[in-house]
Amino acid sequence: MPATSKATRESHARVFDLDVQSLRELNQALHKLAPGSNETAWEVLNPKGNHSVAVGVDQPVSIDVRGSVGYYCGGMNSGSAITVHGSAGPGVGENMMSGSITVKGDASQYAGATGKGGLLVIEGNASSRCGISMKGIDIVVHGNIGHMSAFMAQSGNLVVLGDAGDALGDSIYEARLFVRGKVDSLGADCIAKEMRPEHLELLQGLLDRAGVKDVKPSEFKRYGSARTLYNFNIDNADAY
Amino acid sequence: MCGIVGLFLKDKTLEPKLGAMLSEMLVSLSDRGPDSAGIAIYGSPSRNEAKITIQSAKPERDFRGLDAELAKAVGAPVSIAVKSTHAVVRTTPDKVDEAREALQSLRPDVRIMGAGEAVEIYKEVGLPEAVVDRFDLRKMTGTHGIGHTRMATESAVTTMGAHPFSTGADQCLVHNGSLSNHNNVRRELIREGMKFETENDTEVAAAYLSSQMAHGKNLGEALEGTLSDLDGFFTFVVGTKNGFGVVRDPIACKPAVMAETDQYVAFGSEYRALTKLPGIDNARVWEPEPATVYFWEH
Numbered sequence: 001m002p003a004t005s006k007a008t009r010e011s012h013a014r015v016f017d018l019d020v021q022s023l024r025e026l027n028q029a030l031h032k033l034a035p036g037s038n039e040t041a042w043e044v045l046n047p048k049g050n051h052s053v054a055v056g057v058d059q060p061v062s063i064d065v066r067g068s069v070g071y072y073c074g075g076m077n078s079g080s081a082i083t084v085h086g087s088a089g090p091g092v093g094e095n096m097m098s099g100s101i102t103v104k105g106d107a108s109q110y111a112g113a114t115g116k117g118g119l120l121v122i123e124g125n126a127s128s129r130c131g132i133s134m135k136g137i138d139i140v141v142h143g144n145i146g147h148m149s150a151f152m153a154q155s156g157n158l159v160v161l162g163d164a165g166d167a168l169g170d171s172i173y174e175a176r177l178f179v180r181g182k183v184d185s186l187g188a189d190c191i192a193k194e195m196r197p198e199h200l201e202l203l204q205g206l207l208d209r210a211g212v213k214d215v216k217p218s219e220f221k222r223y224g225s226a227r228t229l230y231n232f233n234i235d236n237a238d239a240y
Numbered sequence: 241m242c243g244i245v246g247l248f249l250k251d252k253t254l255e256p257k258l259g260a261m262l263s264e265m266l267v268s269l270s271d272r273g274p275d276s277a278g279i280a281i282y283g284s285p286s287r288n289e290a291k292i293t294i295q296s297a298k299p300e301r302d303f304r305g306l307d308a309e310l311a312k313a314v315g316a317p318v319s320i321a322v323k324s325t326h327a328v329v330r331t332t333p334d335k336v337d338e339a340r341e342a343l344q345s346l347r348p349d350v351r352i353m354g355a356g357e358a359v360e361i362y363k364e365v366g367l368p369e370a371v372v373d374r375f376d377l378r379k380m381t382g383t384h385g386i387g388h389t390r391m392a393t394e395s396a397v398t399t400m401g402a403h404p405f406s407t408g409a410d411q412c413l414v415h416n417g418s419l420s421n422h423n424n425v426r427r428e429l430i431r432e433g434m435k436f437e438t439e440n441d442t443e444v445a446a447a448y449l450s451s452q453m454a455h456g457k458n459l460g461e462a463l464e465g466t467l468s469d470l471d472g473f474f475t476f477v478v479g480t481k482n483g484f485g486v487v488r489d490p491i492a493c494k495p496a497v498m499a500e501t502d503q504y505v506a507f508g509s510e511y512r513a514l515t516k517l518p519g520i521d522n523a524r525v526w527e528p529e530p531a532t533v534y535f536w537e538h
Contacts, residue, residue, distance in 0.1 A: 049511035106526075109492070127527050
């Protein structure tokens with residue numbers, strides 16, 4: 001975990017030190033932000049694994065969290081740009097609506113769960129159930145993802161530069177999954193699909209937005225829904 | 241929920257601080273479980289002495305004069321150190337079984353928390369802070385230890401339902417999760433001759449490991465067996481006389497974070513349990529993989 005460095009702090013940032021101030025004070029201050037506020041840069045010191053850091057922010061501000069966070073960091077984010085200079089516990093960016101969250105370290109289970117929009121970038125590895133039930137969010141993981149990722153994913157894009165664990169995309173609806181490394185196994189109704197020009201273009205855009213360089217879209221495989229489990233059919237009972 | 245912690249020291253200079261470090265880790269996870277809390281600490285094992293940790297709801301009545309009565313019953317020196325509702329009985333290693341039997345007839349209301357050359361176990365109903373204060377756990381020294389704060393699901397909130405569970409000499413286990421086949425496994429273990437104190441699922445996991453190790457398996461092999469023989473959700477942290485192990489079920493819903501430096505290996509249900517450990521900012525921090533056994537031995 002990177003130590004707090006005064007030199008790297010933005011000069012005009014509003015600083016909250018969670019060793020001194022409470023988490024509730026931080027989140028209430030963030031929730032009080034009015035549209036057009038000049039307080040556009042925030043910095044959170046000593047998060048030390050606290051839960052719910054910067055949840056429910058609904059203004060386009062930037063928030064730098066200096067250290068590792070616990071559960072649900074940036075949950076329900078709507079428009080803010082959050083950077084975690086450390087690792088994130090379970091449920092980072094859960095139900096994100098828009099904006100972005102970047103985790104410089106690793107993320108625990110169900111990163112980006114049920115996310116409806118915005119961009120979640122994990123620069124390390126993500127654990128199990130990454131992008132579970134994703135509903136439009138874009139997730140880019142520089143490392144590997146764990147088992148049951150993109151379970152029941154409905155829409156959005158999951159990009160993995162490393163490997164994926166077991167049962168990728170189980171019971172997937174319409175999300176697109178791009179994996180550069182190996183996939184341990186595919187879940188029910190998830191299949192490898194042809195990478196067409198529009199997918200290469202989409203993937204290039206996602207890599208650009210996530211700041212990924214020196215990686216070509218052609219290095220990835222695309223996975224998605226075989227669409228056989230949309231409606232219950234007794235012949236498919238074994239697949240559920 | 242439940243919160244579990246474990247700390248295995250590699251650096252002997254930290255041993256005087258083990259109780260303080262482990263207590264701090266457990267207290268930081270208090271809101272994962274308010275029902276009961278417990279800690280097992282392994283001191284330096286001694287060949288000349290065995291320890292039995294006992295508990296009583298009426299310690300003043302039960303512990304008074306017990307050392308002399310036990311000494312007479314087993315025919316060997318016995319000492320007792322009382323700490324609140326618990327007491328550590330010390331005697332010669334060959335007299336442990338006799339002392340346990342004598343305890344049952346001399347003081348039928350006294351419960352045995354655990355026994356061995358190294359381990360002492362303290363657990364009670366209440367928050368971690370209260371349990372740590374009650375037994376003065378911050379002052380304890382040792383080589384490794386595990387702890388638990390409980391949000392009860394599978395059995396009653398009682399002292400005996402608190403973790404760690406110990407079912408073999410110097411063996412104990414803490415658990416986050418719930419087992420679904422514990423009744424069947426308990427029946428099989430009873431047939432083997434294992435004895436159970438509670439209806440708790442975690443006690444079955446502890447007894448399963450004790451049984452496996454009694455059949456000659458090492459800690460790692462015994463932990464491997466949980467993956468096929470126990471059904472349910474679990475993250476286990478286990479202590480033995482000289483070892484410390486971790487295993488998560490294949491689904492791995494129950495959280496787990498580990499940290500390792502040259503000085504220690506630490507386990508926490510959450511990263512917040514690890515934030516005050518020395519050198520944590522430069523430690524290797526990782527999430528243990530599902531269905532993968534990790535263990536360390538001195």
